[in-house]
Amino acid sequence: MPSxxxxxxxxxxxxVALVGGVVARSTVNSGLADYPxxxxxxxxxxxxxxYTALPVLLFWFLDYTSVIQDTSLFAALLVAAGYQxxxxxxxxxxxxxxxxxxxxxPFQAWVARINDRIATKQKAALDEFVRTLEIRVSSxxxxxxxxxxxxxxxxxxxxxxxxxxxxxEPADELQVALAAIPPEARxxxxxxxxxAFRTAEPINYGYILYRERLISPLLYWWQFRHGLxxxxxxxxxxxxxxxxxxxxxxxxxxxxxxxxxxxxSVSTSNWTxxxxxxxxxxxxxxxRKLNASDKDNFRSHEYVKLMASHxxxxxxxxxxxxxxxxxxxxxxxxxxxxxxVDDVARLLVSIHSPTIDTIAIPRLLQCxxxxxxxxxxxxxxxxxxxxxxxxPSSLSEAEQKQFAGWIPGKDEKSGDMAVWVxxxxxxxxxxxxxxxxTCSAAPSNETQPRALSSELGLPIVSRSPxxxxxx
Amino acid sequence: MxxxxxxxxxxxLDVLGEKASDGYAVMSKAGLKPDELxxxxxxxxxxxxxxxxxxxxxxxxxAYLVLLPNARDYANSLVxxxx
Numbered sequence: 001m002p003s004x005x006x007x008x009x010x011x012x013x014x015x016v017a018l019v020g021g022v023v024a025r026s027t028v029n030s031g032l033a034d035y036p037x038x039x040x041x042x043x044x045x046x047x048x049x050x051y052t053a054l055p056v057l058l059f060w061f062l063d064y065t066s067v068i069q070d071t072s073l074f075a076a077l078l079v080a081a082g083y084q085x086x087x088x089x090x091x092x093x094x095x096x097x098x099x100x101x102x103x104x105x106p107f108q109a110w111v112a113r114i115n116d117r118i119a120t121k122q123k124a125a126l127d128e129f130v131r132t133l134e135i136r137v138s139s140x141x142x143x144x145x146x147x148x149x150x151x152x153x154x155x156x157x158x159x160x161x162x163x164x165x166x167x168x169e170p171a172d173e174l175q176v177a178l179a180a181i182p183p184e185a186r187x188x189x190x191x192x193x194x195x196a197f198r199t200a201e202p203i204n205y206g207y208i209l210y211r212e213r214l215i216s217p218l219l220y221w222w223q224f225r226h227g228l229x230x231x232x233x234x235x236x237x238x239x240x241x242x243x244x245x246x247x248x249x250x251x252x253x254x255x256x257x258x259x260x261x262x263x264x265s266v267s268t269s270n271w272t273x274x275x276x277x278x279x280x281x282x283x284x285x286x287x288r289k290l291n292a293s294d295k296d297n298f299r300s301h302e303y304v305k306l307m308a309s310h311x312x313x314x315x316x317x318x319x320x321x322x323x324x325x326x327x328x329x330x331x332x333x334x335x336x337x338x339x340x341v342d343d344v345a346r347l348l349v350s351i352h353s354p355t356i357d358t359i360a361i362p363r364l365l366q367c368x369x370x371x372x373x374x375x376x377x378x379x380x381x382x383x384x385x386x387x388x389x390x391x392p393s394s395l396s397e398a399e400q401k402q403f404a405g406w407i408p409g410k411d412e413k414s415g416d417m418a419v420w421v422x423x424x425x426x427x428x429x430x431x432x433x434x435x436x437x438t439c440s441a442a443p444s445n446e447t448q449p450r451a452l453s454s455e456l457g458l459p460i461v462s463r464s465p466x467x468x469x470x471x
Numbered sequence: 472m473x474x475x476x477x478x479x480x481x482x483x484l485d486v487l488g489e490k491a492s493d494g495y496a497v498m499s500k501a502g503l504k505p506d507e508l509x510x511x512x513x514x515x516x517x518x519x520x521x522x523x524x525x526x527x528x529x530x531x532x533x534a535y536l537v538l539l540p541n542a543r544d545y546a547n548s549l550v551x552x553x554x
Contacts, residue, residue, distance in 0.1 A: 108541070
């Protein structure tokens, strides 16, 4: 959806979850709100959560399969509100890839099973209420008399019943039936009265029982005023709020998102918030994503620049390393798209500094072994750019020309590759030796180039600080 | 082609289309006697109406009756044919 505003992915997913939640509530209500205590059953909440999670998963899936982009506002709204249509028939510009739409049927079957379970529980809850009332009333002659009186009052007069509409036994028929039951058979009497009462008052029986003090206000609230559903809803909402609050303190991502919503951007003074593990993982995901939009890439690059600007401290260096190590490691993969390699290479060159080099260059050296010759060339050129930017005097002009002259080819032998990796490693060791790496907190093995094995079985990284021999 | 149902069965569908209810409420709204309701429920297929409870005149009032959400449109079309 090219005409849609491009928003950060956390907004999109938040929109999908919130709108999806509203749609889920309406869907559950339209299907199950008939049940008086619908929201008091675990199964109903299960259904609600499933309906809320479904659009979020679908949104991720459609983005993953490049049907939409997860930074598109319109796509987020469409998926959140119309996910059922997407599954069943597809909507213009959004249709499920392949046979994935057939997943809707098992989901519907599961919904039908849940629906059945809720109906069973509803029936069990009603039966439980009648049993409670049965025990209470049949054990107390006064209450039983009261029920008889109330029932008689609510029975329609025999002559006033419209033909065919009536189910109530007239008072005289009830009296005859009661007379046939011995007074001590109170349970039997209760059951007869109960059927007659329920037939006479099929809808408002709860309120009448409460008004006539046959049930306690608490039982009335519990059974007829959705007391249990209210308690469970309140409890779950409180639990949800507590989890959100806890996650705000425990993980900085929610507070980071709130800062973005309130202030629009996170200033450098909020670096602590921006460098939290969850925020780093979010941007790592965005940086590694192959189908991210240009604007999303721009936002991610801005974040990397923010992180790069704090690499003068140990914490900053560690955070930057945590962010970029997997992103650079992706360049080693054979099938990494050249566009992504170019993006990362450009980013590394644009934020270059000797400190950042200690994190980036060892990993780039490892990625020189990639099977993709084009990407090997790109990495090689990035190394040249970094060398010229940060260590211009570390190579003689002749050496620079020789490095620049290496054009990796598809049929390049591993031995030849090993020689070039060795030269780059030797250069890096000597260049790094002149740097001040006093950050004791940073794991030393991460800032050192790892020994790489050549086909000859010898470590390629030279530990000699001497300048490399010309290739 | 629509299946043929009795007038009582269609009245039950009409009531359940508004709200799932127990047997007493359905009998009252549809103007049916217990044995009529039992007959109507036995006639209605399980893909239309879910019955939780016993289908005997003495107990049908306590049964819980639900029109299945997937069958709502079909039930509506059947009820419209009654009107």
